[in-house]
Amino acid sequence: MKSQSQYYLFYRSNLTTICQNIKRGKVSLVVGINSIGKTLLVEQLKSGKFIKDFWNKEKFLPIFLEFKDKTPPKPEQLYRYWLNETSEQIGFKLPIDVTYSDFSFHLYLSEIVRQVKDDKRIVFVVLDAQNILNQGEAFYKSLIYLNRFTYGKVSYILLSEPQILDCPNIWARRFVQDLAKNKFIFLKLFDTKTRRVDIEREENLLGCKLNENQYSLIIKNSGGLHGVIGALAYFLKNNPSIKDSGQLKKLVLRDLMFQYWIEDIFHSLPLKSIQILKRVVQSRELLNSSQKDIFGEWLVDLGFLRSNGTFRHPLMLSILQKYTVDHSELDNRLKLINNQFFYQRQKIKLSKQEKIVLDRLYKTKGKLVSYDTIGETLWKDDPEKYSLWAISQIIRRLRKKLTLYLLQPKIIKSVRGEGYILLN
Known part of the structure; x- marks a missing residue:
């Protein structure tokens, strides 16, 4: 009872925001890393207090x-589960x-919704929504409708790991944009009081009693x-001889x-966020520039970094430093979509001249584009401006710009005395 009261108190601000969204008919997207x-x-949403104070009222x-x-799940499995659970709880x-x-x-x-009394409203609470982000157009169109x-x-209240922040599925992204306006509720890390209550909960599950030093070690290192x-x-519990953080760290790692x-936690982050995190851990000074990017802001929102750039989780540090992304799972192609360049779903911001040059190189990928051809493309209306x-x-600035999007500058190869090639 004591633990539930503390959890309820800790999550009160999240619950208040969720309540306000539901009353307005809005969607709540609650985001937190695995294990938060x-x-x-x-x-708490199922608790007697919340049922009395909000659901019933x-x-x-x-x-x-x-x-x-x-x-x-496959679409058929998802539909079976969703419809059966809904019909059972509604009485359809x-x-x-x-x-x-x-x-x-x-x-x-739609029929279930029509049969619900006019003064009632349905709220779908979806835990671990990251596992349904692969669903197709029909599913998300139904939810939006x-x-x-x-x-x-x-x-809807969707609780998800960070995959939802930058999901490659266009229909999941549309759901997030249309119904939640890309606004997320980020879960906080437990404060000291809640950590103590959570340790007590674990003691009950493990059937043990930890001493005060063990409490301190968990509070400090968790x-x-x-x-x-x-x-x-x-x-x-299984290693009672552990007395300090150094011993605990060696054991855990x-x-x-x-x-x-822990690798799975890192894998749930947007690619650009994990790349920023690795850089900031090496040099805190990079945080200021990184926070101007939404992918950097999310690292603070998700509790990985403090506002001053320090990494919050020392037990994860050595794993983070060794962590690499499996690029075989990524689409590493530069793409031209609707006259805009993209790389790994990121729109590349280019000046007019940079875009003209990259467009010319892109349309003849793998082939030499001469200086004269580039010059004619740039200054076709004013050939006197032609200059090697x-x-x-322009090529130097373009290469530099591409590195910001984690593209190798060598993707544009120089051929001395002739021109440039955009490598495949």
Whole structure:
């Protein structure tokens, strides 16, 4: 009872924001890294106090859907689970011979909503929504439709790991943009009081009693992450001889499962954020420039960095320094889409002359483009401006610009006395 009261108090600001969004018919996108405690927030949404103070008072019908630790479902599996859970909690009877498809999902979900009394509203609470970000157009169109055309009768609370911040799925991105206006609720790291309560919770689960020194070690080294608190409590229960942070760190970093878990946390970050994080850890001075970029801001919002650029999680530091991205999973091609250049889903900002030159090189990738051809493209209306020096300066600026987007400057190869080649 004591622990639930403390958790409720800790999450009160998040719960207040969620309540305000739901009352306005808006969507709440709650984001936190793996192990921060999203499940605990859902427990508060299910708590008797919240049911009494909000769900019942405001006449809302919450539908809790959980994708925790699940592999991404196929559309048919998702539709079956979503419709069955919704119909069971609402009291709607699905046909016995129902087939689960894009059409039936939209049809029966719309019918369920129509049968709900006019003074009631449905709120879908989706835990670990990162596991459904791979779904297609029909699924997300149905969710958008139900929110827009029922005039706020249907709303959503999505709790997700950071994949949702920069999801490559265009329909998931549209859902985030259209219904949440790209506004996210970031979960905070536990404060000291909540860390103590969380350790007590772990003691009950592990069937043990930790001493005050072990409490201090967990509070100091957990970084306020619920999952790390549980892991450290487990390590200390089984290794009572550990007396200081140095010993604890050596023990934890020898555990392969802990290493895989932390790597999974890093893997959930947008690619550009993890690259910024690695650079800032090496030099804090880089934070000021990085925070001007949304990918840098997210590192502070997610609790990886303090506002002064220091890394919050010393147990993760050596793993972060060794962490590399599996580039085989990434699309490493430079792309031209609607007359704009993109690399790994990032729009590349170029000056007019830089764009003209890159466009000319891009359209003949792998082939030599002469100085004269570049000059004619740049100054076709004023050939007197032609200058090899000016071309070389544009190429220099272009290469420098591309490195900001993590493209190798050597992608533009110089051929002395002839011109340039954009490598494939």
